[in-house]
Amino acid sequence: MSDQNAMPPAPTAGQCLCGGFQFEITGPIGEVRLCHCDLCRRANGTAFSANARIPLRHYRVISGQDLITGYESSPGAQRCFCSRCGSPVYALVTNDPDHIRIRLGTLDREAEATITARVWLVSKARWDHLNLAVPLFEHGVGSSLVQAATAWNGL
Numbered sequence: 795m796s797d798q799n800a801m802p803p804a805p806t807a808g809q810c811l812c813g814g815f816q817f818e819i820t821g822p823i824g825e826v827r828l829c830h831c832d833l834c835r836r837a838n839g840t841a842f843s844a845n846a847r848i849p850l851r852h853y854r855v856i857s858g859q860d861l862i863t864g865y866e867s868s869p870g871a872q873r874c875f876c877s878r879c880g881s882p883v884y885a886l887v888t889n890d891p892d893h894i895r896i897r898l899g900t901l902d903r904e905a906e907a908t909i910t911a912r913v914w915l916v917s918k919a920r921w922d923h924l925n926l927a928v929p930l931f932e933h934g935v936g937s938s939l940v941q942a943a944t945a946w947n948g949l
């Protein structure tokens with residue numbers, strides 16, 4: 795991509811589960827971290843959150859800002875979510891006012907991102923073995939199929 799006249803990359807689109815809140819990112823996603831801390835686990839209902847720190851100048855709301863509610867999970871840190879569908883969408887940190895922390899799962903599937911670290915493993919859930927050596931399936935399956943472990947290895 796050395797062509798100086800090349801078009802800038804297409805924006806990366808994101809939205810909450812209900813689609814009421816929509817935004818786009820106009821620059822690279824940059825460094826992505828998977829955070830296993832207690833706060834991220836509970837706020838996302840998952841083993842970890844996937845977060846990207848995006849410069850606010852590369853972030854644009856398209857619709858639905860009025861749906862967003864914040865919860866101050868620790869002093870100066872607002873975790874923001876859609877009040878209609880509950881999706882965690884971003885966090886704002888007062889001592890880093892020029893950036894927004896996007897929850898990566900809100901981005902379109904084709905988004906380009908690189909995971910650079912897993913953090914706060916000291917507080918990960920005991921059942922979270924960081925282990926992908928379990929059967930992999932392209933779609934959801936019943937427990938009998940999991941036990942038969944006819945894994946899909948197309949990843």
Ligand SMILES: [Zn+2]
Nearest residue numbers: 810812876879
């Ligand atoms: Zn929503």
Ligand SMILES: [Zn+2]
Nearest residue numbers: 829830831834
């Ligand atoms: Zn965390």
